[in-house]
Amino acid sequence: MAEAIWDRLFINARIATMTTGGEPYGMIDAAALAVSGDKIRWIGNLEDLSPDVVKNTREVLDLEGRWMTPGLIDCHTHLVYAGNRAGEFEMGLNGASYAEIAASGGGIISTVTQTRDASESDLAAESQPRLQALIDGGVTTVEIKSGYGLDLETEIKMLEVARQLGTINPVRVQKTFLGAHALPPEFAGDSDGYMAKVCHEMLPTIHALGLIDAVDAFCETIGFSAEQVRQLFKAAEKLKLPLKLHAEQLSNLHGAELAAHFRALSADHLEYVDEKGVAAMAKFGTVAVILPGAFYFLRETRKPPIELLRKYKVPMALATDCNPGSSPTTSPQLMMNMAAILFRLTPEEALTGFTRNAAAALGLASEIGTLEIGKQADLAIWNIEHPSELTQGIGTNPLYIRYYGKSGKGAVPARV
Numbered sequence: 001m002a003e004a005i006w007d008r009l010f011i012n013a014r015i016a017t018m019t020t021g022g023e024p025y026g027m028i029d030a031a032a033l034a035v036s037g038d039k040i041r042w043i044g045n046l047e048d049l050s051p052d053v054v055k056n057t058r059e060v061l062d063l064e065g066r067w068m069t070p071g072l073i074d075c076h077t078h079l080v081y082a083g084n085r086a087g088e089f090e091m092g093l094n095g096a097s098y099a100e101i102a103a104s105g106g107g108i109i110s111t112v113t114q115t116r117d118a119s120e121s122d123l124a125a126e127s128q129p130r131l132q133a134l135i136d137g138g139v140t141t142v143e144i145k146s147g148y149g150l151d152l153e154t155e156i157k158m159l160e161v162a163r164q165l166g167t168i169n170p171v172r173v174q175k176t177f178l179g180a181h182a183l184p185p186e187f188a189g190d191s192d193g194y195m196a197k198v199c200h201e202m203l204p205t206i207h208a209l210g211l212i213d214a215v216d217a218f219c220e221t222i223g224f225s226a227e228q229v230r231q232l233f234k235a236a237e238k239l240k241l242p243l244k245l246h247a248e249q250l251s252n253l254h255g256a257e258l259a260a261h262f263r264a265l266s267a268d269h270l271e272y273v274d275e276k277g278v279a280a281m282a283k284f285g286t287v288a289v290i291l292p293g294a295f296y297f298l299r300e301t302r303k304p305p306i307e308l309l310r311k312y313k314v315p316m317a318l319a320t321d322c323n324p325g326s327s328p329t330t331s332p333q334l335m336m337n338m339a340a341i342l343f344r345l346t347p348e349e350a351l352t353g354f355t356r357n358a359a360a361a362l363g364l365a366s367e368i369g370t371l372e373i374g375k376q377a378d379l380a381i382w383n384i385e386h387p388s389e390l391t392q393g394i395g396t397n398p399l400y401i402r403y404y405g406k407s408g409k410g411a412v413p414a415r416v
C-alpha cells in the first residue's frame with residue numbers, strides 16, 4: 001500500500017475558515033480538511049479530492065454536515081488566581097462601586113492576598129477547572145495574565161502555573177506579565193517606586209526565566225498613569241517583548257493612544273476611548289479587545305464605541321476577561337452573545353473576535369485564528385445549522401469535537 005499522505009481527513013464538513021475576502025465567515029460548503037502532524041495540509045471542496053488520496057489517509061472522520069470553525073482563542077484572561085470574591089458581588093449589589101470596593105481593601109488586592117497565600121499546587125488545582133471550562137467550550141489557545149502577585153515570587157508562581165497548565169492540557173497558553181495591575185499594600189503611597197521595581201527588577205528577572213510572552217498594565221485612575229505605563233513599555237521594548245494594555249475601562253487616560261504609538265498588539269476594554277485613540281489604533285494596527293463580561297458585571301453604562309472602531313477598521317477581538325471580580329465567566333459563547341445584544345456586534349464579528357482577530361491580539365495571526373493550509377490544526381466542530389447560532393445561544397454548548405493539532409501525530413483527537 002502507498003504511504004499514507006495525511007494523518008487525518010475530515011469530510012462532509014461545512015467550514016467557516018474565517019478568512020477574509022470571500023464568502024461570509026470564509027465559508028466552504030461540502031468541504032474537507034486534511035491534517036498531518038499539527039498542521040492543516042489541505043482544505044477545499046470534497047469533490048476536488050481524488051479517491052486515492054482519501055484511501056491513503058490514516059483516519060477519515062465523517063462530520064455528517066456539521067460546522068467546523070477555527071478553535072476558539074480567548075485572548076484576555078486572568079484565570080490563574082486563588083479564592084473568590086462573591087462577598088464583593090453582594091457589596092456591589094448593595095450599592096458599592098468597583099472603585100469603592102477597591103479603595104476599601106477589596107477588589108484586586110483581596111485576590112492578591114489569597115494568591116500570595118496559596119501554594120503553587122493549590123493555585124494550579126484551583127485554576128484547572130476554569131481552563132477546563134474554556135476547553136469544553138471550544139478554546140484551543142488561551143492567554144493568561146499574572147497580576148495577582150504584585151511581588152516577584154508570586155508573579156513567578158502565577159506564570160509558572162500558567163506554563164504548567166499549558167503543558168498538561170491540550171491547549172496553547174500565552175503568558176502575559178501584568179505586574180502593573182494594582183499597587184501592592186507594601187508600596188502604598190509610592191506607586192512610582194513600585195513601577196520602578198516592576199520595570200527594573202520583576203520584568204527582567206521573570207523574562208530571564210522564559211515566562212513572559214507579552215507585557216500588560218492597568219492604565220487607570222485606580223491603576224497606573226499613562227506616564228508610568230510609558231516607562232514600563234520602554235523597559236519591555238528593550239527586551240523586545242510584545243505589549244498589551246488595559247485602557248479606557250473606567251475613564252479616559254489616553255492609554256489606547258499610548259499603546260498604539262508603542263505598536264502594542266492590543267488595547268483592551270476601551271469603553272471610554274475617544275476618536276483620537278481609535279485613529280491611533282487604526283494607524284498602528286493595534287487590535288481592540290472588547291470585554292462584554294466586565295461591562296456587564298460592573299453594570300457599566302458607557303459602551304465601547306463600536307461604530308467608530310468599524311469606521312476606522314480597527315480589528316475587534318472578544319475575550320472572557322475571566323477573573324474573580326469583574327468578569328467571573330468561562331464562556332466564550334456567552335461573551336459573543338453579550339457582544340451582540342449589548343454592543344450590536346454581528347454574529348460574524350463576534351466569531352471573528354474569538355478567532356482571527358483574537359489571534360492578531362496575541363501576535364499569532366500567522367499560526368492560528370483561520371483555517372488555511374500551513375496553519376495549526378486547531379479546530380472546533382459544532383452541532384449547529386449555521387455559525388450565527390454560536391452567538392445566538394445562551395447556556396447552550398453545541399460543541400461536538402475540539403481538535404488540538406499539537407496533541408501530536410497519531411494522537412486521539414481531543415474530544416470533549
Ligand code: DI6
Nearest residue numbers: 108218246294323324325326
Ligand atoms: N480590569 C479588569 O477587568 C480586571 N483587571 C483589570 O485591570 C479585573 C480584575 C479583578 O477585579 O480582579
Ligand code: FE
Nearest residue numbers: 076078246321
Ligand atoms: Fe482584564
